[in-house]
Every structure is written in C-alpha cells, then in structure tokens.
Amino acid sequence: MTTGGIRIKAWAATACALLCGVAWANPKPGQLNMPRGVTEWSERPYLLNNVALGVCVVIGVLVFGAMAIAMVRFRKSRGAVAEKWTHNTTLEIVWTTIPVLILVVLAYLATGGLTTFADTTGSQMTVKVTGYQWKWRYDYVEYRGKAIDKVGFMSRLDAQSDETRQLGSGLDPHAVQVDGENTYLLNVDEPLVVPVGVKIRFVITAGDVIHSWWVPDLGWKIDAIPGIVNAAWATIKTPGVYRGQCAELCGQDHGFMPVVVKAVTRSEFEQWLAQRQARAAPAPAATAPAPAKQG
Numbered sequence: 632m633t634t635g636g637i638r639i640k641a642w643a644a645t646a647c648a649l650l651c652g653v654a655w656a657n658p659k660p661g662q663l664n665m666p667r668g669v670t671e672w673s674e675r676p677y678l679l680n681n682v683a684l685g686v687c688v689v690i691g692v693l694v695f696g697a698m699a700i701a702m703v704r705f706r707k708s709r710g711a712v713a714e715k716w717t718h719n720t721t722l723e724i725v726w727t728t729i730p731v732l733i734l735v736v737l738a739y740l741a742t743g744g745l746t747t748f749a750d751t752t753g754s755q756m757t758v759k760v761t762g763y764q765w766k767w768r769y770d771y772v773e774y775r776g777k778a779i780d781k782v783g784f785m786s787r788l789d790a791q792s793d794e795t796r797q798l799g800s801g802l803d804p805h806a807v808q809v810d811g812e813n814t815y816l817l818n819v820d821e822p823l824v825v826p827v828g829v830k831i832r833f834v835i836t837a838g839d840v841i842h843s844w845w846v847p848d849l850g851w852k853i854d855a856i857p858g859i860v861n862a863a864w865a866t867i868k869t870p871g872v873y874r875g876q877c878a879e880l881c882g883q884d885h886g887f888m889p890v891v892v893k894a895v896t897r898s899e900f901e902q903w904l905a906q907r908q909a910r911a912a913p914a915p916a917a918t919a920p921a922p923a924k925q926g
Contacts, residue, residue, distance in 0.1 A: 664680070664681075665677060665680055665847065666847050666848055668847070668848050668849060668850040669848045669849075669867055669868055669869045669871065669873065669894070670848070670849055670850055670865045670866055670867050670868065671865075671866045671868065672744075672747065672748050672850050672851075672864075672865065672866075673848065673849060673850025673851075674850075675743075675744045675747070675748075675850070676744060676850050676851065677850070678740075679737075679740050679741060679744060682737070682740065683737060686733055686737070748850070748851055748863050748864065749862065749863060750864070751830075751832040751862050751863070751864045753830060754830045754831065754832035754864055755774070755775050755776075755829045755830050755831070756771075756773065756774045756775065756825070756826070756829050756830070756831045756832065757771075757772040757773040757774075757831075757832045757833075757834065758770070758771055758772065758823070758825070758831060758832070758833055758834070759771075759772050759783075759833075759834050759835075759836075760823075760833055760834070760835045760836075760844050760855065761835075761836055761837060761838055761855070762835075762836075762837040762838070762839075762842030762843075762844065762855035762877065762881070762888075763785075763837070763838050763839055763842075764839050764840060764881060764882045764884065765788075765877075765881070765882060765884035765885065765887055765888040766785050766786060766787045766788075766888055767785070767786045767819075767823075767844070767888065767890060768783065768784070768785050768786070768838075769783060769784060769786060769823045770782070770783035771783060771904070771907075772834075774904065775829075779904070779908070780908075780911070781908075781911035782904065782907045782908055782911055784821055785821075786819045786820065786821050786822065786823065786890075786891070787819060787820050787821075787888075788816065788818075788819060788820075788887045788888065788889060789814070789818040789819055789820050790820065791807050791818075792807050792814070792815050792816050792817075792818060792887075793887070795807055795815060796815075796816065796887065804816075814874075816886065816887060816889060817874045817876070817889050817891075818874075818889065818891060819889055819890075819891045822872070822891035822892060822893040823890075823891065823892045823893065824893045824895060824900060824903055825867065825892060825893070825894055825895075825900065826867075826894070826895060826896065826897040826899075826900035826901075827867045827868060827869065827870050827894050827895070827896060827897065828866065828867075828868070828897060829866065829867075829897065830864055830865075830866045831864060831865050831866070831867075832862060832863075832864050833853070833862065833863050833864065833865065834860050834861070834862050835853045835854075835855045835860070835861045835862070835863070836855055836856065836857070836858075836859060836860045836861070837855035837856055837857045838857065839857065840857065840881050840882065841854060841855065841856050841857070841879050841881060842854070842855040842877050842879050842881050842888075843855060843877055843878035843879035844875070844877070844878075844890060845875045845876060845877070845878040845890065846873050846874070846875030846890050846892055847873075847875060848873040848875075849865045849867075849873065849875075849892070850865075851863055851865075852875075852878050854879060855879075867892075867894040869894070870894050870895055870896060871893075871894055872891060872892070872893050872894075873891070873892045873893075873894065874889060874890065874891055874892075875889065875890035875891075875892070876888070876889050876890060877889075877890070
C-alpha cells in the first residue's frame with residue numbers, strides 16, 4: 632500500500648472515531664443520532680439536540696451557500712469588481728439580532744432542562760454511585776421512605792471482556808456476546824438493578840480521581856468528583872438493560888469501567904432487594920445451652 636493510501640485510512644479511522652464516539656456507550660447498527668432515551672426526562676435533551684442541529688444545518692446551508700455563489704458568480708475571471716462601500720447598518724443589525732435571538736432560545740431550552748433534571752424532590756428511591764479506578768460502587772440508600780442498610784456492591788468489567796482485552800490473549804472481541812449482542816467492554820459482573828416507574832435520585836461522587844457516570848438512555852451524564860456530591864434523577868419507563876461508560880479520562884484503564892443499569896418491574900426489584908437484605912443480615916446468635924441442674 633502506498634504512503635498516501637495509509638494516510639487516507641488513518642484519517643478515515645480518526646474521523647470515524649470522532650464522529651461515532653457518542654454511540655460507543657450504547658451502540659446500535661447504523662446509529663447516527665443520540666438515543667431518545669427511556670426516562671421521563673430524556674426526551675428533553677433529545678429535542679434540544681435536534682433543534683440545535685437543525686439551527687446549525689440552516690445556518691451552514693445559508694453561509695456556505697452564499698460563499699459558493701459568491702465564489703462562482705462573482706469571481707475575478709468573470710470580470711467581477713469589488714464594491715467600495717464600507718458597511719450597511721441595516722444588514723449589520725439583522726445579522727447581529729438573529730444570532731442573539733437564536734442563542735437566547737437555545738439558552739432558555741438548555742437552562743430549563745438543566746434545572747429540571749437536577750430537581751430531585753419527590754424521589755422515591757436513592758442510590759449512591761461512587762467511582763473508583765477502575766470500577767463503580769453502588770449503595771442502595773433508601774426506597775419508598777425506608778432506609779436500606781448494607782445493600783451495596785462493586786461493579787467491574789465482566790471476566791470475559793477482561794480476559795479478551797489482555798495483550799496476546801488471541802481472543803476475538805466479536806465473540807463477547809450476551810443474548811446475541813456484542814458486549815465487549817460494555818458488560819459488568821454485577822449491574823445496578825433498579826425498578827421502573829419509580830423516581831430515582833442518584834447521588835454521585837468519587838473516591839480517588841474525577842470520573843463521569845454516563846448512561847445515554849437516561850439522557851444525562853454526571854461527573855463523579857472526590858469530595859463533591861452531585862445529584863440527578865431518572866424515572867425509567869421501560870424494563871431492559873441499559874449500558875454506558877465512564878465519560879471522563881481517569882487513568883490507564885479508563886476505557887474498561889462500563890456502566891450497566893438493569894431496569895425491572897417494581898415487584899421484581901422488591902423481591903431482589905429483599906434477597907440482598909436477607910443476605911446482608913447478620914446470622915442469629917447461637918443460644919447457649921441451659922446449665923444442668925444440681926442433684
């Protein structure tokens with residue numbers, strides 16, 4: 632292969648990585664846009680993304696279209712002569728006012744979205760998420776007004792992906808699958824189990840460096856910062872398994888700390904929670920035998 636061909640392939644790979652990065656945490660065949668999400672709130676960022684994209688497309692067509700027309704119709708080789716005027720006050724007012732109005736509308740939509748997803752009042756459940764190099768810890772704090780004690784666990788990259796990623800393993804990443812879905816670097820040994828139809832408050836922090844907890848189908852991502860507790864909420868509407876990743880460069884194994892949220896029905900979650908609480912409960916103390924009576 633020629634040097635030029637190698638360069639073209641390298642540039643193509645780089646462009647693909649940059650353009651498709653948003654889909655890495657939740658890959659779907661042919662995915663080009665962000666997912667709609669499965670929560671009550673996730674429609675807002677999806678709408679805002681599409682509105683902003685539409686605005687950018689319209690501006691791009693107008694600006695680059697005017698440039699193309701100017702370069703083709705008014706080029707020097709066709710005898711075009713540049714105008715001598717210095718400015719046009721009406722035009723300057725128009726092209727200043729329109730962008731300001733567009734920015735105000737986008738800022739209004741974005742601010743409304745930020746204030747609503749950060750408002751966790753009325754939550755029926757609280758989960759604490761803590762990022763570590765390079766895993767996540769989940770602690771169930773409260774559910775429907777009752778405190779939860781000693782139900783928590785570490786969530787790490789699954790063993791099959793971990794074995795496959797090792798240099799010289801010879802294993803095929805495409806063979807790492809769950810129910811026919813390729814889950815290489817996207818699966819964990821123990822997912823976060825939550826109920827559908829319940830407003831869940833997530834409190835997110837970190838124990839070492841800055842991480843970022845991101846599940847695209849929830850519609851948001853939150854930085855996990857040592858010494859700071861950030862909060863957001865989600866009410867998941869549809870049962871299923873939703874995958875994400877750490878979205879903040881946090882060290883050499885940053886790419887190997889996925890997030891998996893398993894949403895189940897409320898009855899299934901309550902059964903699962905009862906089992907975990909029973910497992911965490913201390914064993915009853917043995918009863919000492921009564922002393923023998925003296926004759």
